[in-house]
Amino acid sequence: MPSQPSPSSPPPGPDPGVVLSADEHAHYKRLRRAAAVRHRKTRYASASLLLLLALLLAPAALVAAWVDDTVTDTDRYVETVAPLAEEPAVQEVVTDRLTARVVANVDVDAVVAALSKSLADAGAPPAVVDRSAALAGPLRGALTSAVHGIVQRVVSGPVFQQAWEGANRRAHANVVGMLTGDESRAVRAQDDAITLDLGTVVDEVKQRLVDQGFEKADAIPTPDRQVTLFETEQLSKAQDAMRLLDIMGAWLPVITLVLAALAVWIAPAHRVMLLVTACGVAVMMIVLLVGLAVVRRVYLDSVPSSALPADAAAVVYDTFIRFLRSAARTLLVVAVVTALAAYLYGPSRVARGVRSGAGRATGAAGRGLRDAGMDTGTTGRWLDGHRRWTTGVVLGLGALALVLWNHPTVGVVALVAGLVVVVLLVLAVLASATGGRAGGPAAEPGPAGGP
16 A cells, blocks of 8 residues: 655655756846845944944043042042142132231231230320221231131141142042032032032141140131132023933943944944944044043133132142043043054055065064074964954953053053064064964955955
8 A cells, every 4th residue: 555645744845957048047146236225225234233233322421430430439439539739729718717817816906906005004195096097908908818828738748738639538439429419418410509618627727836835726617718710690400401311321331332332243244333333432432532621611600709719720620630631631541542453454555565565574573583493393384373262352351451540641552552562573583483384474464344
């Protein structure tokens, strides 16, 4: 009995040997080309959108990271504000303010009146008694000069600097008050102004003045311990922005980095997109640096000279944002280095010339080592056969070093970039210093992902 086909067996398909006609084959190729073009356009559009978002978020991400770092790290905050105690402009403001308050608490007119009465009681001539009233001005000037000298010595010495750093370290949480508008903090916002409470510092200075014989220094009132740092009608809006940046400080940089990485990965031409991304980041860092300069001008215009002299206000601003400015410059240098590396890996005449020259130089050095009896043998052959892989590992380790480095600077970026170049050159020399090349002369690295 003939066997019956299984019900679950698939029905016989069409003959796989069917041949398309010339017209059908041409139509098929046109459809494939159109689908490929649509796919590339979609990838370019998606990558461009991701890149645009990443570039727009880059300045805010850097500012958010700076805010989060300054607020949450006590050592970093103290490191930020500590130099203010050594700035002559800031010392002069504190000295003048304390001197004025001490002199104001000395009733010079009462002293002169008592002197006139004593002269009159002692039978001094009326002319002498009358002219004693003119001593008020010179007496006030002499008192001011004496107090100013004592206060200046105290403020310019180690006592003031230690008190300043100690007060800021103990009251580090007060920075949060400035950003959030919490009025219970020493650094707080009040009436559209940001004020710094120097209470601990003033107490130290007052004690030194009392020890020097100026008992009236102990009467310096509490309200005069405050120094206005910033005053503007837009403070409430700035506080809202700073609160948002504080919240996003941990996530916004990560989101920005992921968006940029996705843009490079999705784009059909990875190298070109990496070059464009690096150039875009460099431009945004320049925009941020220009913005900081503009904000500096606005800040200086917003602080009344009666509250804080222009030179002291400039010192306060420059000191407080110096780490943000340094981070922007560092990221600018990283972007430029990345763009340069992406360009040199491309097909341009200059890039090919640089790669060819480097290859000839390392090859000659490797042959010189080999002729001198320093054949790298199996290791050299392995390095020669895995040049692309080893290059990628070295570049990745360099990038990882910058990511893990605590607050890298422009000097750190230059150091890491120099070490990466040196390691790549050494590996290339070792790969050339072998007698039996694994695959012949290594091919010159070509462009990846587009023209």
